[in-house]
Amino acid sequence: MQAKSEKRQRPLHYIEALAALLVLALVALIQPVSASPLDDAMDKVFTVRSNDAEDRFLGSAFLWHDGTVAVTNAHVVGEADEVRLIDRHGTEIPALVIARDPVRDVAVLSVPEGTQGLPLASNAPQLGDEVFALGAPLGIEFTLTEGRISALARQTEVAVPILMLQHDAAVNPGSSGGPLVDAAGRILGMNSRIADGSRMFVGIAYAIPTTELTRIVTGLIDETLPPFPTLGLTARPVDRQIAETLGTDAQGLLVDTVAPGSLAEAAGLRAGDILVATDEVPLVAPGDFAFAIERASEAGQARLSILRAWEPLTLTLQFTASEPTGLRTREITRAPTTVAAYSLAELGVTLDPEGVVTALTDNSPALIAGLAKGDRILSINGTQPDLSTFELTAPALFLLEAPGGATRHIRLDPWHAPEGVRPVGGANVLDPDVVVF
DSSP: OHHHHHHHHHHHHHHHHHHHHHHHHHHHHHSOOOOOHHHHHHTTEEEEEESSTTOOEEEEEEEOTTSSEEEEOHHHHTTOSEEEEEOTTOOEEEEEEEEEETTTTEEEEEOOSOSOOOOBOSSOOOTTOEEEEEEOGGGOOSEEEEEEEEEEEEOOOTTSOOOEEEEOSOOOTTOTTOEEEOTTOOEEEEEEEESSTTSSOSSOEEEEEHHHHHHHHHHHHHTOSOOOOOOOEEEEEOOHHHHHHHTSOSOSEEEEEEOTTSHHHHHTOOTTOEEEEETTEEOOSTTHHHHHHHHHHHHTEEEEEEEETTEEEEEEEEOOOOOOSSSOOOOOSSOOOOOOOEETTTTTEEEOTTSBEEEEOTTOHHHHHTOOTTOEEEEETTBOOOTTTOEEOSOEEEEEEOTTSOEEEEEEOTTSOOOSOOOOSTTSSSOSSOEEO
16 A cells, blocks of 8 residues: 555656746746847947047947957048947947057057956958958948958059958948957957959958958067068069060069168169069069068068069169058158159059049059049149149049040149048959059
């Protein structure tokens, strides 16, 4: 009888256990749900606005991993010394631009200490990894978009020694300076560029990867990052067509111009020289020159192997002390001479006999100012000069006629090109037009 009684009581224990589990489940359901890693990451993102009466929207920024500074693109802050950072809760922080590197396109902003920033990703990103872009595309604040890494090491500008992460998370003007993170909210890079000259997202975006970003930000803060030198040199890649015309190999750079008083002139470079190697390392791809100059600048000089009238020569390029990218100021021992006048051809503008623009180089100040292929130049400063001999000696107002007949004005000032996104041809990869070093 005793055994049968125990068997009858067992189901009660099961019922009690099941009831306890149900209670625990209900408690779990009514407890507040913790924010996702991406939601936490968005709390460390800022919109950047001008700190003046215009209150202009400039772009995005984010809190660096140690919480001591915020980071954005140099092209976001431009020449401003102070901006305003606003988080998604409406908290506003005046921020000083304490350091900037316009070539590598990174700026460091002061913030009050005490808040933990976005963590750095510990593993290197892989092709196909899921990524998330945080920022304010087109000024739409605190937006998250999702995509995949589509390439791991893309040099987007010949004159800039950085290999970018390429991805397809949607970014647009305003996204610049925002973080690219993984699903855990860890920094993979900083969104900096989009492909194509349309200036709108077409499926390809670029971010400065964390490894490069850490090196640049740390170097700017510690004032140990060597500034990328301005050589006073314009050159174009020796592509297959140029190589066939000149009877040489399709590699290296053909020098177009050498600015008076520049480092390139001091080294003895001339227009028509072909740069074939730096410190005995061949320039296989056009972008190799920027990386070679960055390495050599730390040593203070570079040996340039060139061809001049088919004769091999070796020149020594000395890097004089120049203003650093960080906070201190050093003496500039040799300053380049300002160009006094520009022809339209020197500005990368090609015209037909009727004054219609038939071609524009992608780094032309005229393109940045608003000139487009197909525009007809009607007048300059209210007059109709001979465009074949015209030289720009001061900023000028151009009256243009678009192909459809609409007219408009643009102001062209090649000495002070406006800030903003500069379109680069193709997919932004090693554009074949003239490159400025």
